Amino acid sequence: MIEVENLTKEYGEFRAVDNISFSVEKGEILGFLGPNGAGKTTVMRILTCFFPPTKGRAIVAGFNCFEDSLNVRKRIGYLPERVPLYEDMKVSDYLRFVAAIKGTPAKEVKRQVEKVMDDCSLSDVSNKLIKAVSRGYRQRVGIAQALVNDPEVLILDEPTVGLDPKQIKEIRKLIKDLAGRHTVILSTHILPEVSILCGRVIIINKGKLVAVDRPENLAAEGSRRMFLRINGNAPAIEQALSRMAGVKSVERELTAGEDNGFVVVFDDEKQGRQGIHSMIENNRWELLEMRTMEASLEDIFIKLVTKEEA
Ligand SMILES: Nc1ncnc2c1ncn2[C@@H]1O[C@H](COP(=O)(O)OP(=O)(O)OP(=O)(O)O)[C@@H](O)[C@H]1O
Numbered sequence: 419m420i421e422v423e424n425l426t427k428e429y430g431e432f433r434a435v436d437n438i439s440f441s442v443e444k445g446e447i448l449g450f451l452g453p454n455g456a457g458k459t460t461v462m463r464i465l466t467c468f469f470p471p472t473k474g475r476a477i478v479a480g481f482n483c484f485e486d487s488l489n490v491r492k493r494i495g496y497l498p499e500r501v502p503l504y505e506d507m508k509v510s511d512y513l514r515f516v517a518a519i520k521g522t523p524a525k526e527v528k529r530q531v532e533k534v535m536d537d538c539s540l541s542d543v544s545n546k547l548i549k550a551v552s553r554g555y556r557q558r559v560g561i562a563q564a565l566v567n568d569p570e571v572l573i574l575d576e577p578t579v580g581l582d583p584k585q586i587k588e589i590r591k592l593i594k595d596l597a598g599r600h601t602v603i604l605s606t607h608i609l610p611e612v613s614i615l616c617g618r619v620i621i622i623n624k625g626k627l628v629a630v631d632r633p634e635n636l637a638a639e640g641s642r643r644m645f646l647r648i649n650g651n652a653p654a655i656e657q658a659l660s661r662m663a664g665v666k667s668v669e670r671e672l673t674a675g676e677d678n679g680f681v682v683v684f685d686d687e688k689q690g691r692q693g694i695h696s697m698i699e700n701n702r703w704e705l706l707e708m709r710t711m712e713a714s715l716e717d718i719f720i721k722l723v724t725k726e727e728a
């Protein structure tokens with residue numbers, strides 16, 4: 419549904435996007451992750467035909483974003499980073515206006531607008547002027563205008579920014595429900611959002627593509643760690659753990675005044691686990707707690723981004 423080949427964008431001398439290629443299948447939700455200034459918005463602007471790339475090409479729904487931009491724009495809904503809205507229009511009038519200019523058949527407009535107002539919880543403010551609604555509601559209007567023509571492709575630049583927790587949940591559900599029928603690209607800084615919503619994620623740093631994978635695969639790349647709380651002589655436990663076959667490293671974790679917590683990193687988890695069990699038994703120590711610590715997407719993200727910088 420989306421093909422991006424060797425995309426490069428320069429602003430004057432500055433290269434904001436550097437030779438990025440990826441593709442998105444129909445019905446997929448793809449997440450864009452990257453620190454501030456990574457180039458996420460720039461890629462989205464090329465895909466939405468806001469400006470052409472300096473090099474490379476982008477194909478959306480079978481049409482070239484540069485050569486056939488009208489056909490691309492008919493098929494996409496775009497929530498920009500800063501949503502430009504007509505301040506002096508009422509919410510419902512504005513959405514009707516957008517639906518009409520996006521080519522929604524006249525007899526469908528009313529139904530479509532009611533549907534998106536319902537989906538984006540806007541019914542309360544439908545008669546308010548846009549300039550009079552709060553920031554979160556503005557964001558909802560922005561999402562609603564992107565959805566109103568029921569587009570094949572949705573490009574959402576930080577869709578949940580500025581929303582309250584209840585609304586974040588609802589909008590995430592709405593986006594999730596779009597998968598399958600619609601193809602979605604969204605950018606976000608909220609890492610759990612990526613795990614919740616996206617089938618695949620692209621990590622961009624300083625204009626370069628750093629990783630493309632399923633969120634769970636990215637998380638699995640991190641080391642396997644385990645948290646243990648053991649009653650006994652803490653220095654002796656630490657020493658025994660660090661000598662254990664299969665264990666790569668041990669760190670004491672002091673929480674809430676307790677000094678019997680240990681974080682163990684394995685290089686061979688199975689062997690390490692077995693060793694720990696017999697060690698505790700042989701020493702008559704008492705195991706109070708044992709749980710796996712998944713490397714968080716946050717850890718992976720920082721690791722990938724800092725590795726690139728080094
Ligand atoms: N119109 C412009 N003229 C010159 N430089 C620009 C312009 N727009 C963006 N840039 C630069 O290009 C780089 C990428 O910007 P972009 O907005 O794509 O980043 P981003 O990943 O969306 O960041 P954020 O997470 O902060 O939204 C930044 O260094 C930015 O300063």
Ligand SMILES: [Mg+2]
Nearest residue numbers: 458459499575
């Ligand atoms: Mg941005």
